[in-house]
Amino acid sequence: MVNESDKPNDSRPAADAPVRRRLTDNQLTAVISGAFAVLVAVVAGSFGLVGSVGSSETAQPSVSQVPTIRATESVSPDATPVVDGPLVAAVATVDNHCRQTWITDKSPAEIPNPSLGGIHDWVEALSAVHADSRGVTITVNATSEPQVVLRQIRAVVVGTREIPIPGTQIGIGCGEAISYRYISANLDVEPPAMTSATFGEAEDESGVSLTPIRFPYEVDTSDAESFYIEAQTSRFDVYWEIEIDWSWNGRTGTIRVDDNGQPFRVSAAGNVTARCYWSETGVKIDSFSESCDL
Template structure:
């Protein structure tokens, strides 16, 4: 099993995209008009959007399931942003899950502000109803084949104070681990490609649409 072979990481990560349906999150399809974007048969999803070249608008929400490959504990020492790049801002049709924005995602564990000078993960929880509380705590967990960990990640395209960079941010996650005296890093990405998150406060010359029935409105 993985972990006994030095070339095989002793842990694995499963990535699920979890856009918040109670918010006006969605995707930008660069250079495309609504008529250029096929209407999905069901609810628009991140997997559908990414397959067609869509870029996450403002926030990329992920649920990570981290599991060891054998019965020995793997210590997760750190989670960080790597291969972060900022490029030109693309314009195109925005597809939103809804037009009347609501609150934040109820499940929140870690948040990172991608446009900050030094993006770092913060542990986030809820306190006193809807108030979001940021807790400074060290990152440290253990996983094995029978004891996985699940992380909800909010990668916000803004910087400190929620300033936008008016750019396209590409990035990957890195999990630093220790196992049986060895150390390594597991890279988490979108099936080999970087995650892509758009940061902007500018109005696009292209429309914003939502799915109504079998058409964009």
Template sequence: MSEAEDFARLLRELKERAGLSYGALARRLHTSTSTLHRYCNGEALPAEFAVVDRFARACGATQGEAVDLHRAWLLADARRRAGTAAQPVPVPVPEPEPVADREPVVDPEPVAEPEPEPEPTVVVAPEPVPEPVGRGAWYRRRAAVVAAAGVTAGAVAVALLAAAGPDRGAPHAGGRTGPGKGASAGTGAPVSPGPLGSGSASAPAATDVPEPTSPAGSAGSAGETGATAPAPGGTSVSPSAPGRAPVVPLKAAVRSHVWTAGCDHAYLSGRAPGSVSPPPVEADAPAWASAQGAVHAGSQIVEVTLHGTGEGAVVLEDLEVRVAARRKPPAWNVYQMSQGCGGGLTPAAFAVNLDAPRPLARPVAGNDGGDPLPAPAFPLRVSASEPVVLRVEAATTGCDCDWSLDLRWTGPSGSGTLRIDDGGRPLRTSAATGRPVYGYALEQGRWAR
């Protein structure tokens, strides 16, 4: 039995025991009956654990059953991502042109490229969060945001989360995908930056807008590696004392392509509508964005799942926003991923206004079908058996921004800072106000305004 079939079997067992129909259960999960049926038949896999967690709670699963379901989803998701990695996007190779005989050319000796200068950072201050990018006339918004997972899995499931490894389903995972952009996020490389808050207090000067042909979006989706291994990735640690790096007691899994309600999002691309591929499902968004040279338009949701790696608990003290660069937004087209999707859940999150001179991660309460969800608040406690999910929703109406997050922590081994970014490079979100907006017309098989 495959990992996906085993996961589907557990879903069916919980559903049958609860005595719920597909229709009734779909309404509780804020999804369609056909999608839920595909999950239970093993024909599809949820893109994020939030859906699985809500399924378990709706069916009255015990803590042990929730752990088993979490473990089965992790294994099936890892298998799906590994299968995606085995099918890279083909790159066309031009045929060589016939040339006349000529003298041989001797290749020059390779010259080592200089190490890049560290990017300046800016610590940030609150301002009202701007409204998301405007919708085209074809678009009808019917709902808000889908939940970030309240992960209740035990230590076994959490260990499997780390064992799932980086997201190998995204092209150029862990490597550079464009000017100042990263690939798969969610690793932990010990580095030695200055003390927290030591960056420049003024925003860097505007730079040239990158060419439309350069892939500028994140290619990472759910990379997971420990914060103790020296590898390029989405997290890094700042030592608490010069010359002495603490043992980092945290591991982080970063998802930088999270869509509202699992279906609603927008990207900017410099390509014409006729050369842009149809919209993907959320799980395939990193590869799609990389192939189209696309960046997040107007807003971006980032989810970070954190868990401890030792016996003691770790205290998460604060989350700070750092803007590395602000540029003039590119004059590209906006491509909407959905023509409307529903959901009765607005998860609590940290909202970030990237246009503020000193942006802050501002706690915002949520709502679940009329029941209020309290705003997240620091300090937070995390351990191997008690994971924590942080949801950050950043927005801009005025800049093409490179940014990252610094998470300050204190644990048994000391204290430090965990850098949350996109494969070792900044996250990127660009304003899209006044740009042409396209939606995908399924009946015509093309993008239309």
């Protein structure tokens, strides 16, 4: 466990890093198969969630769904899967421009118009940090039989919470309504509060489930589970990771998941000096923008 007094940095000690081992062909195939179905659901806005911060007496069955792909999310390139004990976890960052903004140290005049088809590349080129919230999808399945029980999931703050970063807040307006369920992680409190939450009001024809998420869940070599976590802060610049407790074959343990070897990061937008918002066609939205002289 990382102490709150330790300051975040770009490289953590090797002892704190997740165990990363080469997967066998069968293990890698299982990860890719499970992750692919999940990422299709993520891009579609349903986020394919079958997990929860609540608890129930028995493990819940998996739910398979392949809804229609929407154009409001972009998924980051796949990170190296994390292998720990009987589990393997794959991570994807979801940049949903209907819900997400970012902070860049560039001035408004230095920021090019966004490309709706390349949001991830646009954000990367600006070295932007997620503002106020950051969503990640974690796909978990087993590396061997019998089934592994996922007991609980939590966010863990890495290092010291700092003051929010300055810069320009950037975002893209969106008029499309989507509904999904997720795990909200409040990073402003210690330990971070994990809550099952929903966005939107009703289930629709795409098969989106708004049923509260409840643990435990079971995974095996052919049946993965996915969890969409939306970490939020209104007060700090925060580095964080995800831990999942498991039990299997009389053993217990915890798998730690991060951003390809580095902590995830999100900063509150309270110290920005400008705000620039564009429509989906690349036109600046003056009513939402502040001090945005392009």
